[in-house]
Amino acid sequence: AQKVTQAQTEISVVEKEDVTLDCVYETRDTTYYLFWYKQPPSGELVFLIRRNSFDEQNEISGRYSWNFQKSTSSFNFTITASQVVDSAVYFCALLSGNTGKLIFGQGTTLQVKP
Amino acid sequence: EPEVTQTPSHQVTQMGQEVILRCVPISNHLYFYWYRQILGQKVEFLVSFYNNEISEKSEIFDDQFSVERPDGSNFTLKIRSTKLEDSAMYFCASSEGGSNTGELFFGEGSRLTVL
Numbered sequence: 709a710q711k712v713t714q715a716q717t718e719i720s721v722v723e724k725e726d727v728t729l730d731c732v733y734e735t736r737d738t739t740y741y742l743f744w745y746k747q748p749p750s751g752e753l754v755f756l757i758r759r760n761s762f763d764e765q766n767e768i769s770g771r772y773s774w775n776f777q778k779s780t781s782s783f784n785f786t787i788t789a790s791q792v793v794d795s796a797v798y799f800c801a802l803l804s805g806n807t808g809k810l811i812f813g814q815g816t817t818l819q820v821k822p
Numbered sequence: 823e824p825e826v827t828q829t830p831s832h833q834v835t836q837m838g839q840e841v842i843l844r845c846v847p848i849s850n851h852l853y854f855y856w857y858r859q860i861l862g863q864k865v866e867f868l869v870s871f872y873n874n875e876i877s878e879k880s881e882i883f884d885d886q887f888s889v890e891r892p893d894g895s896n897f898t899l900k901i902r903s904t905k906l907e908d909s910a911m912y913f914c915a916s917s918e919g920g921s922n923t924g925e926l927f928f929g930e931g932s933r934l935t936v937l
Binding site: 799 | 857863880929
């Protein structure tokens with residue numbers, strides 16, 4: 709079975725704090741892709757990153773960084789020096805196969821207070 | 823920057839009515855998808871579509887739902903005889919290749935409210 713678990717339902721931080729959003733996935737496939745999407749209050753889904761299962765290199769993009777660890781089936785997302793504009797729901801998602809069926813986690817609501 | 827566009831952004835309908843949600847995928851994309859998000863819940867896969875046919879559908883996508891690519895640009899989701907529980911945000915997405923070769927681009931969503 710394929711599953712994505714985001715155990716943190718809501719996180720509240722104060723601006724400039726670092727915050728890590730957890731994502732744990734389950735799949736039997738050897739080839740798969742992991743994604744993070746941001747959903748701001750306006751409702752659209754904003755693509756943040758895609759990683760394939762063969763690339764465990766961590767990635768940094770500005771204040772965002774991702775830690776992919778196959779050994780623990782985790783793909784965690786860290787925001788450094790958080791800002792109020794980071795307030796949103798963040799979804800982790802898993803894709804395997806070729807049909808576009810993304811399996812989303814339940815989402816983590818991040819609130820960054822000024 | 824090319825984008826997926828969806829219309830309407832919000833539709834209110836009475837229970838039992840038929841609804842058509844429209845999507846214009848990115849022009850050179852070949853794979854199309856519909857996802858659904860009930861308010862406050864996670865995003866759920868409905869259906870994928872390639873080469874004018876459904877390639878995969880979820881258990882949610884029953885006979886009440888259908889998809890169509892009536893011309894070279896539009897990709898539609900039809901919901902027959904809407905129910906209260908169909909109220910949700912519906913996202914269209916497209917990708918250039920199969921989803922394991924590229925990013926899924928999502929539209930901004932169509933919010934459906936069934937009264």
